[in-house]
Amino acid sequence: MSTGHHEASWRLPESDPSYRSTDIAYLQRLAQTAERGHLDSIFFADGPALFRDVGRRPSGTLEPTVVLAAIAAVTSRIGLIATASTTYNDPYNLARRFASVDHISGGRAGWNIVTTAHLEAARNFGRDDLPSHRSRYERAAEFIDVALKLWDSWEDDVEIGDKEAGVWGDPARIHPPEHVGEHFRVAGALTTPRSPQAYPLLVQAGSSDDGKDLAARYAEAVFTAQQTLDDALAFATDLKRRAVEWGRDPAGLLVLPGIVPVIGATEAEARAKEEELDRLIRPEYARAQLAKTLRVDPDDLPLDRELPADLPSEDEIEGAKSRYTLIVELARRERLTVRQLIGRLGGGRGHRTFSGTAEQVADAIQEWWDAGAADGFNIMPAVLPSGLEDFVDQVVPVLVDRGLFRREYTGTTLRDHYGLARPAHPHDRTGGRDIGRVATTTSTTHQGAHA
Amino acid sequence: MSTGHHEASWRLPESDPSYRSTDIAYLQRLAQTAERGHLDSIFFADGPALFRDVGRRPSGTLEPTVVLAAIAAVTSRIGLIATASTTYNDPYNLARRFASVDHISGGRAGWNIVTTAHLEAARNFGRDDLPSHRSRYERAAEFIDVALKLWDSWEDDVEIGDKEAGVWGDPARIHPPEHVGEHFRVAGALTTPRSPQAYPLLVQAGSSDDGKDLAARYAEAVFTAQQTLDDALAFATDLKRRAVEWGRDPAGLLVLPGIVPVIGATEAEARAKEEELDRLIRPEYARAQLAKTLRVDPDDLPLDRELPADLPSEDEIEGAKSRYTLIVELARRERLTVRQLIGRLGGGRGHRTFSGTAEQVADAIQEWWDAGAADGFNIMPAVLPSGLEDFVDQVVPVLVDRGLFRREYTGTTLRDHYGLARPAHPHDRTGGRDIGRVATTTSTTHQGAHA
Ligand SMILES: Cc1cc2nc3c(=O)[nH]c(=O)nc-3n(C[C@H](O)[C@H](O)[C@H](O)COP(=O)(O)O)c2cc1C
């Protein structure tokens, strides 16, 4: 929702809720603001289904790869990350689209790989049921394998361009995947030459056991929702250990927890903003959604009581496992009532919310950075565009002064911003992937739909 | 191929064959040139497969919807038509992407609906064989039905925006398709609000019997390859008759034959240009492709003989039926040798080629327009960008002077340019579709891949 990540942000006097998510000029300006702050990227969440809450909050999203192409045309450095589902796409079409965005943007594309946990999506693609969690992740792994083969189906230097002889390219430098697998059979090479980054930065955003394994195997960056420093540290440690098990350099896998900042001139002002936002949540809708996530009846969730004692275990959840566990643990740990829990989820949908001055927000970021719990952060302002402007104009300078963030862009591609090397073509590889060290706090601004 | 529609255009001294089709700045400039000439639209052919002729000519294309989104950002009026296959896409994803391009461009999107006749494409989507011609067209019809339901799944005025009450939209104005059909089951509404044009202009480009029926039923514009005025007139008459049979106003279905102009300061100069291009074709490659299309052995096609007498009938062709027939009829009618036929196909791939002065090109256009054989033309310059610049700078002014073409854009959407009304929502419709009369010659410039 483009009026901000807080679900009630559209009800503030400053917000214009008229289809902002479909207003490309608005989205382009947000990206330009993020670029002014030298953030690494702008990120769009996504899912191929409309949720039944148009009554409750601004709905309506555009398909993010085309949005990013339009943003690419009016920006020059900022990375462009779109979410796309491996469950409801074909590898040939999707690999091609991301390669195209990478060409169009001069190497700024990223793909947030998700398996899509919603039954509503399944029902838009010929199914009555949600495919099982396990099968979605199995398909995701094969999907990425195929996509990588497609992105490597052209060597970097196919073109010969011999006008005299009438020979344009060298067919020997084209390598059709001829992939035959459990979920996919894809014979031919991509239509699209190898792109500036070779392929989009691979981002992953599922935190279940299977999700973490997928990330450890393929991802270069992971978006994650973590409420406490301890949890974030445990998550990062676990993920990097798994990456090592997959034979990877853990420095090539960046962990980027979300943070929902509410910035005020004083701490009291920031808190008052956050309280106003929470007051504007309509609890009956939020409770219905919570009941669906927890698989209980809404009547079993009285607003001023804690969660019921007998809830399903994560094993029984076929949808978004890690989100389920995060919600239950948050409520139990802080002994939140349903109303309080709804406030926390409405603000950051499971992500860490933080209200304070710009200095305090910078402290909150630095604390996790210094502890090694984060390689960067996904900045999800509660209110947009003002929250992003505040972050760029007030928090970024503090981080720069502390030597934690870049003063200027030093590279041109998204992997440059993250300190990662361009993947070599398999035919040119001398060893494993050459992955640089990350020296700065990286920041992203998160846009869009239903996480 | 973005150095021009003539397959040898890349070999000219003026051409830069370095991946021009993937150079977004180049494609954006082409679109801006077309917009300077007030052309209706820029059009990208497409297919999800790489053909095995990287040796022969520049290869490599980007996915066209993302290209058009990037072009939308640097243009304001020109229509943006992308080809997409109903055989290798899902209706939910594709409908959403075109709706998104329509939003991003302020109502300038068009969809060239094709069923994709190539085995290479099938093999990139889990199949060993090409689905039959009939089944592809059946799927296409259902695909369009579903897409139309999705585009109508939001009424125009879903938003209420009552901040006070916390009510954003009216769920009663959302109409999930709940489609259950032979090829597709799609339950839910689009994520994307109804777009400026309601949905993209529907264009069709198959000319077989099934292709014409699909066009007559759904299309608002048809791209077609016609070699002679008689054929073009018969085609247009047939198509409009079929539209009437489907209960439509034939004025709502524009017929746009392709023309490949080669413009010179004198007729002799234009002819010399065309001859130089034909000389640069490498006949052995072109013959191999022709043999594949005709389903004969290349050795049975000596370059300086006419086509063999015993060729399959159109009924036996499961690929591109109308293209097959066009080629055979052209060769027989003009008694062309294989070498001559290859020259004609290399120049315009079956489209009408015409070399002459700007006045003569305008005459060639006017002749078909006056005869009622065309409602507009798909301008496919043999060489790009120079051929498009020549057309815009030299031919357009002649057409404007003759009162055959607009001096300025009068509307903002692609349907405005074509003189067509915005489709009403089914809930608002008072009668059939309200379709305006077309008063001007419409022109398009054709980009890209394999027609
Ligand atoms: C910051 C963030 C953004 C996400 N965005 C999306 C999204 O856009 N679409 C989606 O389907 N899932 C998204 N997810 C992932 C899932 O909603 C979620 O992580 C879920 O748990 C599925 O994976 P899991 O079962 O492995 O946890 C996002 C997760 C995070 C942390």
Ligand SMILES: Cc1cc2nc3c(=O)[nH]c(=O)nc-3n(C[C@H](O)[C@H](O)[C@H](O)COP(=O)(O)O)c2cc1C
């Ligand atoms: C101007 C023009 C452009 C076309 N572009 C494409 C295209 O981009 N991709 C495609 O698969 N088919 C394209 N086609 C359609 C088919 O190649 C061709 O018309 C074929 O005959 C398939 O339909 P048919 O069997 O009904 O004739 C195009 C046709 C025309 C006339």
